[in-house]
Amino acid sequence: MQEAPVSVHSASVKDVAAAAGVSLGTVSNVLNRPDRVSPATRERVERVMAELGFVRNESARQLRAGRSRTLAYVVLDAGNPFFTDVAAGIDDAADDAALSVVLCNSANRADREAAHLTRLEQQRVQGILITPVDPDAVALHQVARRGTPIVVVDRTRRLEDFCTVAVDDVLGGRLAVEHLVGRGHRRVAVVGGPTSIGQVHDRYAGARAAWVDAGLDPADLVPLETVAMTVAEGRSAGERLAGLPSRRRPTAAFCANDLLALGLLQQSIGSGRSVPGDLAIVGYDDIEFAAAAAVPLTSVRQPRHQLGRTAASLVLDESTNPDHRHQQVTFTPELVARASTL
Amino acid sequence: MQEAPVSVHSASVKDVAAAAGVSLGTVSNVLNRPDRVSPATRERVERVMAELGFVRNESARQLRAGRSRTLAYVVLDAGNPFFTDVAAGIDDAADDAALSVVLCNSANRADREAAHLTRLEQQRVQGILITPVDPDAVALHQVARRGTPIVVVDRTRRLEDFCTVAVDDVLGGRLAVEHLVGRGHRRVAVVGGPTSIGQVHDRYAGARAAWVDAGLDPADLVPLETVAMTVAEGRSAGERLAGLPSRRRPTAAFCANDLLALGLLQQSIGSGRSVPGDLAIVGYDDIEFAAAAAVPLTSVRQPRHQLGRTAASLVLDESTNPDHRHQQVTFTPELVARASTL
DNA sequence: TTGTAGGCGTTATCAG
DNA sequence: CTGATAACGCCTACAA
Numbered sequence: 001m002q003e004a005p006v007s008v009h010s011a012s013v014k015d016v017a018a019a020a021g022v023s024l025g026t027v028s029n030v031l032n033r034p035d036r037v038s039p040a041t042r043e044r045v046e047r048v049m050a051e052l053g054f055v056r057n058e059s060a061r062q063l064r065a066g067r068s069r070t071l072a073y074v075v076l077d078a079g080n081p082f083f084t085d086v087a088a089g090i091d092d093a094a095d096d097a098a099l100s101v102v103l104c105n106s107a108n109r110a111d112r113e114a115a116h117l118t119r120l121e122q123q124r125v126q127g128i129l130i131t132p133v134d135p136d137a138v139a140l141h142q143v144a145r146r147g148t149p150i151v152v153v154d155r156t157r158r159l160e161d162f163c164t165v166a167v168d169d170v171l172g173g174r175l176a177v178e179h180l181v182g183r184g185h186r187r188v189a190v191v192g193g194p195t196s197i198g199q200v201h202d203r204y205a206g207a208r209a210a211w212v213d214a215g216l217d218p219a220d221l222v223p224l225e226t227v228a229m230t231v232a233e234g235r236s237a238g239e240r241l242a243g244l245p246s247r248r249r250p251t252a253a254f255c256a257n258d259l260l261a262l263g264l265l266q267q268s269i270g271s272g273r274s275v276p277g278d279l280a281i282v283g284y285d286d287i288e289f290a291a292a293a294a295v296p297l298t299s300v301r302q303p304r305h306q307l308g309r310t311a312a313s314l315v316l317d318e319s320t321n322p323d324h325r326h327q328q329v330t331f332t333p334e335l336v337a338r339a340s341t342l
Numbered sequence: 343m344q345e346a347p348v349s350v351h352s353a354s355v356k357d358v359a360a361a362a363g364v365s366l367g368t369v370s371n372v373l374n375r376p377d378r379v380s381p382a383t384r385e386r387v388e389r390v391m392a393e394l395g396f397v398r399n400e401s402a403r404q405l406r407a408g409r410s411r412t413l414a415y416v417v418l419d420a421g422n423p424f425f426t427d428v429a430a431g432i433d434d435a436a437d438d439a440a441l442s443v444v445l446c447n448s449a450n451r452a453d454r455e456a457a458h459l460t461r462l463e464q465q466r467v468q469g470i471l472i473t474p475v476d477p478d479a480v481a482l483h484q485v486a487r488r489g490t491p492i493v494v495v496d497r498t499r500r501l502e503d504f505c506t507v508a509v510d511d512v513l514g515g516r517l518a519v520e521h522l523v524g525r526g527h528r529r530v531a532v533v534g535g536p537t538s539i540g541q542v543h544d545r546y547a548g549a550r551a552a553w554v555d556a557g558l559d560p561a562d563l564v565p566l567e568t569v570a571m572t573v574a575e576g577r578s579a580g581e582r583l584a585g586l587p588s589r590r591r592p593t594a595a596f597c598a599n600d601l602l603a604l605g606l607l608q609q610s611i612g613s614g615r616s617v618p619g620d621l622a623i624v625g626y627d628d629i630e631f632a633a634a635a636a637v638p639l640t641s642v643r644q645p646r647h648q649l650g651r652t653a654a655s656l657v658l659d660e661s662t663n664p665d666h667r668h669q670q671v672t673f674t675p676e677l678v679a680r681a682s683t684l
Numbered sequence: 685t686t687g688t689a690g691g692c693g694t695t696a697t698c699a700g
Numbered sequence: 701c702t703g704a705t706a707a708c709g710c711c712t713a714c715a716a
Contacts, residue, residue, distance in 0.1 A: 012709055023687045028711060038685065053488045058464040059404040060709035063692050068401075070461070078429060078445065079630075084421040091447065100461055103420065103445035105433065119412070119442055122400040146395045231634045266634045288421075292573045292608045294636030354693055365702045370695060380701075402693035405708045 011052040020048040031056070062124065071101045071315065072120050073153075074113060074130040078105040080229075080259060081287040082304060083131065086153060089308020090129060097316055099126065106133060108228070114139050121148050127315035129153055129308075135198065149318035151311045155198055163314040165329045167302040169199050172333040173206025176254045176282045176300055177221075179335055181214045183342065185252040185280060191237045191264060192256025193225035200229075200256045203284065207254055222250050229256060234263020241279070242271060252280035252341070258290045261297055265340065269295070280341040296338035303331050353394040362390040373398070404466065413443045413657065414462050415495075416455060416472040420447040422571075422601060423629040424646060425473065428495060431650020432471060439658055441468065448475060450570070456481050463490050469657035471495055471650075477540065491660035493653045497540055505656040507671045509644040511541050514675040515548025518596045518624045518642055519563075521677055523556045525684065527594040527622060533579045533606060534598025535567040542571075542598045545626065549596055564592050571598060576605020583621070584613060594622035594683070600632045603639055607682065611637070622683040638680035645673050 013031075017024040022041060029037050030045045037045070048054075062068050071094050075083040087103055094101045104120070106113035110133045117139055120128055127149040132140055135155050144150045144161040152164045180188050190207050192200045204223070211221045224240060226233040234255065241249065241264075255261035261283030268279050275281055275295045283290055286301035310329055318324045355373075359366040364383060371379050372387045379387070390396075404410050413436050417425040429445055436443045446462070448455035452475045459481055462470055469491040474482055477497050486492045486503040494506045522530050532549050534542045546565070553563045566582060568575040576597065583591065583606075597603035603625030610621050617623055617637045625632055628643035652671055660666045 013711095014709080024710090025687055025712085026685085029686085032711075036685070041685085053484075055488060056464050057405070057466065057709050058461070059401045059410075059466065060692090061711075062401040063399070063405055063694090063709085064711055066692080072444075078420070079423055079426040081421055081423075084426075084447075087420060087447065088449070091449070100446075100457060102414075103447065104442075105426075105429065105445065107430070107433070115442060119400070122398050124399065124401065142395075146397060231630055235634075262631065262634050265636060266638070269636045270638070288573055289604070289631050292577075292604050294607060294611045296608070296612075355695095356693080365704090366694095367696085367702065367704085371701085374695075378701080383701080399693050402708090403695080405692090405710090406694055406696090408708080 011049075011054040012057070013054075016045065016049050016052060016054050019052060020045045067124050068126055069099050070125050071099050071312065072104055072116075072125050072128050073101060074104045074106055074116050074120075074128065074132075076106060076108050076131050076133065077229075078103065078107070080257075081289065082257070082285045082302075085287070085304035086308040086311075089305035090312045091308075092305075093309045093312035093316070097312075099316075108133060110134065110137065113137075117143055121146070124148075126319050127151070129311050129315055131155070135159060149315050151315045151318075153307060153311045159328075160326070163311075163318065163326045163328070165307055165311040165314065165331075167307065167331045167333050169202035169333075170206035170209070172284060172300045172302070173203035173208075173254070174210040175206075175333060175335040176203075176284070177207040177210040178214070179298070179337065179341065180252045180254065180280065180282060181210070181216070183252070183280065185250075186216065187220045187222065187248075187250045187252075189222045189224050189237075189241060189250040189253040190256075191224045191226060191234070191253050191260050192229065194227060195225065197229075203256050224253075226260060229259055231259045231263040231266075234260035234265075235267040236263075238264045238267030238271070242267075242273070250279075252276075252282070254282045254284075256284055258283040258285045258287045258297065258299055261299070261340075262289060262293060265293060265295060265297065275340055276342045282341060286336055291338065293340075295340050298338045298341040299336055301334045301336050306331060353391075353396040354399070355396075358387065358391050358394060358396050361394060362387045409466050410468060411441050412467050413441050413654065414446055414458075414467050414470050415443060416446045416448055416458050416462075416470065416474075418448060418450050418473050418475065419571075420445065420449070422599075423631065424599070424627045424644075427629070427646035428650040428653075431647035432654045433650075434647075435651045435654035435658075439654075441658075450475060452476065452479065455479075459485055463488070466490075468661050469493070471653050471657055473497070477501060491657050493657045493660075495649060495653045502668070505653075505660065505668045505670070507649055507653040507656065507673075509649065509673045509675050511544035511675075512548035512551070514626065514642045514644070515545035515550075515596070516552040517548075517675060517677040518545075518626070519549040519552040520556070521640070521679065521683065522594045522596065522622065522624060523552070523558070525594070525622065527592075528558065529562045529564070529590075529592045529594075531564045531566050531579075531583060531592040531595040532598075533566045533568060533576070533595050533602050534571065536569060537567065539571075545598050566595075568602060571601055573601045573605040573608075576602035576607075577609040578605075580606045580609030580613070584609075584615070592621075594618075594624070596624045598626055600625040600627045600629045600639065600641055603641070603682075604631060604635060607635060607637060607639065617682055618684045624683060628678055633680065635682075637682050640680045640683040641678055643676045643678050648673065
């Protein structure tokens, strides 16, 4: 029933020129400097382009121009609303600069991240924004040194090869624990992992510092390590928590992200414990679902949109400003208290 | 403090050949047919490539080859977990075919969708998977007719210019309402919109059909139109619902997606109504957050992963199989009953 | 205003 | 294995 495509991307500027009875240069001018072409011929050329289904070949353009008009954002987990919110910020900034953005999902896998990086570098994208599996990966630094502007998003660490945009995770961890201590909790679980993840490490560090500063016993800050930062892992942490003898069971939990917190919340309520009565919960990221949970979640908010916007503008600066200097931008997190901590 | 990049993508095959003291053709062979090069020279060339920081220029390759090794998925809302789950299915299938996938977010805006389509076509991507703002948009059909393989995801409508992969939304709406009727509800709200969205239209149609088939009065199926399918809109619908006089207030709601349902759930509980006691709720999509809600949500599940996988394999078939015929694949949804409907 | 002639980097071909 | 050469499609000088 269907018909064959009229053309399979056949028409080139040359074909258009021939069909319109003008020179190749004129067609090019219609495309790039329409003002230098008489309205009559311009219109004719445009009509022919439409008839022939002419589509500019971006590869050829880029080959000649040397660089492209697209930005890429390589994320750890496209399913985590935190990252899609950052991406929205990037989109906004890119819109203003007439660039387009593509999202690449590494799904927490180093091999996929590397494959994306390789491809993006070969495509000579204008810049790469990335929340890396491992910010110390050699490949990442190599790409930066070879000249592709890279901005690392959501890492506080100082890194010489690129700009970074991050939120102060140590402070975030501190805010969460100070809040819980202020609510009277004297035995608190910290849920997250693997600790090799930079953010988790820093949030834990802040949590411990606040705990010690409050004069409490480090042994009462109970680490509950997870293998990933997902809802399912949050549920599993909840089961482990429930399995502890009641004397040693924490009365509150600080989760390293909201997905974990939501899983923990669900498991707790589902097994008859009340939140925050039996267990107070603090999450991290303040994703939209945190406020929408039936027991609205107290969470540490990060300026996600701003994070994305800033990252995009840094990568733009690096790719256009010859005097660009790498910089480390750090934003300040903020605790949003809701019902899950009373 | 930082150092200038060693090279700004300068080295080309020609440079490598010169530096390694071999011919350009040999370098090309090292890259594309390593077996035809003696191990000694091959190793030397590879070493030089590393030293010079040689990076293949994808534009040049593509210009010569005619087409690329990437697939694009243009989504309506990158923040909706439903789409990221579909994307995961696409990723899997693409991995098997050694293709990479980029995600483009149209954010429900026709202009952004059009910009993405234009760019992707100009880049000669192998194929485009898309959940379009409007499946009847002229631009979409034009791109398909000009020869870029396109698969429309999540639309049941018959469309001549491309393959489609979808779930039977009419049946889904029917399942939801039959479930509620079976639970004894005789006045039900249907929440969603705008109704110009194909899925919403079909889910409503199924809901109405089931309602009428049960011998109930159409006037008791109360439409509550929203301007978007978001959590915030779900909350707003909840407020409108609460404003109805109790005689006329529905005892249950069927929401056209889970984001709406979660918003409605939150608003209901937050304002002191019990779920499902005062209001039973059925969502749609069965995203992970649906099960994780503190009152786990009854929802109509779609085989998201399968949807993505199938879409990817169809687009691959179209781009490689000369005998390809467009087809419409429809999956069957399934109701998952949870606590929100008791 | 229009036409013509390179050249971007890669790959493939063909004769040595 | 080398070396030379011709595309791929586009853009920009420069020349007419």
